[in-house]
Amino acid sequence: MSEYLIELKNIGKRFGGVRALDDVSMSIRPGEIHCLAGENGSGKSTIIKVMSGVYTPEEGQIFIDGRPVSRLDPIKAVQNGIQVIWQDFSLFGNLTVAENLALNTYILEGRSRMDWARARRMAREVLTKLDVDIDIDADVETLPTSGKQIVAIARAILAKARLIIMDEPTTALTRHEVDSLFAIVRDLQAQGIAVLFVSHKMREMLEISERLTVFRNGKKVAEGPMSDFDEPAITRAMTGLELEEEPYVANISPGATPALEVKNLCVPGMIEGIDLDLRPGEIVGVSGLIGSGRTELARALFGMENASADLFRIDGRDVFPRSVQDAIDLGIAYVPEDRLSEGLFLTQSIERNMVVSIMDRLRKGLFLDRGAMREKTEEMFASMEIAAPSADTAVGNLSGGNAQRVMLGRWLLTGAKILILNGPTVGVDVGSKAKIHKIIRNLARKEGLAVLMISDDVPELTGNCNRIHVMHDGRFVAHFESPGMSEEEINNSLKTLK
Missing domain, CATH: 3.40.50.300 (P-loop containing nucleotide triphosphate hydrolases)
Structure with missing residues (x-):
């Protein structure tokens, strides 16, 4: 049995004349919290879509549980327990929490009618598992961003996710909501579910992740245990530059009229x-x-x-x-x-x-x-x-x-x-x-x-x-x-x- 849930070897992907991924290799272990970092355009979104079967690479191999996958498509990725929570969450705002949670399961089962009692039971069970309190009868569009995110995570768990990829999950969250999300991520880890945390927020990377991979210009430029990195090191890897900001000192004329x-x-x-x-x-x-x-x-x-x-x-x-x-x-x-x-x-x-x-x-x-x-x-x-x-x-x-x-x-x-x-x-x-x-x-x-x-x-x-x-x-x-x-x-x- 492989030590890796998913392993990508020497992946290459082009769009027209642009090389989006260049000889990229990375791996994720079961139950691991792994961070993928990089600036916009570094290749993060492309590698996510390769992992989830949206894109087929022109070069390299993909292994799941140590077995080579000849052609990974979105359905095969879901069947192998790979779920992506995109920034827009891909939820139906005009449906209730329970309906959103049950819908994927019913579609996979080929059902043509909604079993309301079962849908509500499924919703209550998975939210209890996450130790969160959300009104399962509320329309998703009425929930705050943090609530929508929890619904997306719960939906992935119902789909028997083994790897949940979170794309910039804290962009619209307050610090308090980030703390709650991190508690859920650690609980997922305790259940053996791996999380790929895609972010550019360095302090959050250092706080939640065990291992880090950094992309720049379509290439992997750094990888290792998070203990090997600090903020300056991550910044250098992401940008290739030293970015240091001294605290701002205002030049204010004494007695100046307030603007x-x-x-x-x-x-x-x-x-x-x-x-x-x-x-x-x-x-x-x-x-x-x-x-x-x-x-x-x-x-x-x-x-x-x-x-x-x-x-x-x-x-x-x-x-x-x-x-x-x-x-x-x-x-x-x-x-x-x-x-x-x-x-x-x-x-x-x-x-x-x-x-x-x-x-x-x-x-x-x-x-x-x-x-x-x-x-x-x-x-x-x-x-x-x-x-x-x-x-x-x-x-x-x-x-x-x-x-x-x-x-x-x-x-x-x-x-x-x-x-x-x-x-x-x-x-x-x-x-x-x-x-x-x-x-x-x-x-x-x-x-x-x-x-x-x-x-x-x-x-x-x-x-x-x-x-x-x-x-x-x-x-x-x-x-x-x-x-x-x-x-x-x-x-x-x-x-x-x-």
Whole structure:
């Protein structure tokens, strides 16, 4: 009997003239928690699809339980216990938890009718096995991200999974939800189920995984027990570079007029009594659990909520944004957390996504000034360091980091002086994250932009902010200032709010 559940040897895969995987070998043992890391475009998704039978490699061999598999397809992969939980979970939102959990089993059994009593029994049993409490009669679309993830894991267990591949499973989770997920992963391991944890979050890799494989440019560049790695070593393997960020130090002129000053900002039922000031050149952080009011705060400042305040002052002027257009006219820009559904036009070009914020300024009579459009776009394309063939590239074809930089470029074209960032590096790899941080710091330090950075990534906040507020139940409940603030203090503050 082989010591490996699945083993890939010398795998090669091409798409047209692009070599996506180049002589890649990796293996996973039964009951092992294994992490696969790499930047976007490194080959992680391609190797997952090879393991799950979606792609057939042109070179190399696949072994399951030590036996060669001549042609692995998705059905054969599932029959061998290989299950993938993709980032979108592939669930039916309009069906209940019980229906989603039973559906695959019934399809495999060739049933044409739903046995409701059995479906509910199956759902209760598998959720009890995971030691979680979810309403099995709730529609999946009503569940939070963490709940959907649990349903996807439960569905894999019902399909007799021996290897569960989790693709970026913590992207939209709070730290508390990550802790709960890790408890489930360790429980799966205790049941002999292997987990391939695909991520670019280094601290989570170090916390949960026993073994690590790192890809770069379609090749395996590092592999070994997690005890052989630390954050700098993983970063070097993923990027081939040394990425070190010194804590941000704000250049603030003594007595400078605040770019934004707010007193007693309220949104009924959402936030209450918020006092906030941002000075030119400052990066101020906000953290808190989901539901704390941090997104509602951002939306209120951007004129998207029915807000009130005793004082709302920009550059010393008493104003109040009653709409998004008011906020833009006042020099406020907002980059939302979910750039895909709230921020970008995925089928449109980089150019169109960027200039949409300044269309009125680009009119020449009844038409748009195409030359000015291209000039503005090319200028921002370069300053945002966007990696794409041209400004005509559709945004949907970009990596997460490049798409986020398109969003930043769009709002900077408006001449904004106040930049609100909600989850600025959610879903981007370590290299892109460092580039985005560099851009934000330069905008604050060199251009005098006042930045409000909202994030549940505490290291991101401590590394880039000179002040941090912690939110809970719509209020600021703790404050930290640099120098002297630490990740441990802020994490401890967040833990008390659970």
